[in-house]
Amino acid sequence: MSIFEYNGSALVAMVGKNSFAIASDRRLGVQLQTVATDFQRIFKIHDKLYIGLSGLATDVQTLFQRLVFRHKLYQLREERDMKPEAFASLVSAMLYEKRFGPYFVQPVIAGLGDDDIPFICTMDSIGAKELAEDFVVAGTANESLYGACESMYKPGMEPEELFETVSQALQSSVDRDCLSGWGGHVFVVTPAEVKESTLKGRMD
Numbered sequence: 001m002s003i004f005e006y007n008g009s010a011l012v013a014m015v016g017k018n019s020f021a022i023a024s025d026r027r028l029g030v031q032l033q034t035v036a037t038d039f040q041r042i043f044k045i046h047d048k049l050y051i052g053l054s055g056l057a058t059d060v061q062t063l064f065q066r067l068v069f070r071h072k073l074y075q076l077r078e079e080r081d082m083k084p085e086a087f088a089s090l091v092s093a094m095l096y097e098k099r100f101g102p103y104f105v106q107p108v109i110a111g112l113g114d115d116d117i118p119f120i121c122t123m124d125s126i127g128a129k130e131l132a133e134d135f136v137v138a139g140t141a142n143e144s145l146y147g148a149c150e151s152m153y154k155p156g157m158e159p160e161e162l163f164e165t166v167s168q169a170l171q172s173s174v175d176r177d178c179l180s181g182w183g184g185h186v187f188v189v190t191p192a193e194v195k196e197s198t199l200k201g202r203m204d
């Protein structure tokens with residue numbers, strides 16, 4: 001089994017009309033044994049920027065703490081928040097720094113940039129960025145997430161429809177992957193507000 005698969009995960013970010021959604025499962029396991037059902041993989045960097053980290057749980061938490069540190073230094077020096085594009089480059093550079101002993105994570109970054117234009121991106125564990133205009137996925141459920149998102153995504157969704165679409169895509173994908181699931185955690189971010197929800201799902 002790959003080190004990326006030990007703890008299990010499912011992550012997805014999707015773009016709507018002037019908004020985005022980012023969602024994850026809540027399972028933490030050691031291979032097939034479930035250890036916790038309230039694990040956090042999506043983190044807030046600032047009001048309009050979120051990062052989800054799939055992969056090895058310990059590296060998820062370490063990398064998140066280092067990213068918060070780097071973002072705070074940026075805020076002190078620049079007196080503003082980081083734009084999503086700049087943040088993605090920071091994550092990419094920090095991962096490539098560890099090219100020969102990488103963090104075993106695959107990040108998903110989602111934010112609102114200038115004029116509240118949504119930005120989503122994912123990258124591999126050594127920081128090779130992959131940009132998209134519709135959705136990005138990561139984690140052990142990646143294949144079923146691609147399938148679900150490809151059939152459910154529509155361009156220009158309003159926040160309510162976006163929430164419904166991303167939640168249904170997540171739930172139907174994790175049901176096809178035994179290493180992720182046990183409920184979901186969804187953020188829908190618009191210029192005016194952030195809606196955070198926890199989903200109940202199959203607990204088996």
Ligand SMILES: *[C@@H]1O[C@H](CO)[C@@H](O)[C@H](O)[C@H]1NC(C)=O
Pocket residue numbers: 006007028029030031035056057058
């Ligand atoms: C995540 O997987 C690693 C590798 O098997 C394991 O050592 C660790 O215990 C798991 N994390 C937790 C918190 O169970």
Ligand SMILES: *[C@@H]1O[C@H](CO)[C@@H](O)[C@H](O)[C@H]1NC(C)=O
Pocket residue numbers: 002004005106139140141142143
């Ligand atoms: C993506 O999905 C495939 C097939 O389910 C799996 O083998 C692979 O390990 C997954 N990628 C990650 C990073 O978990």
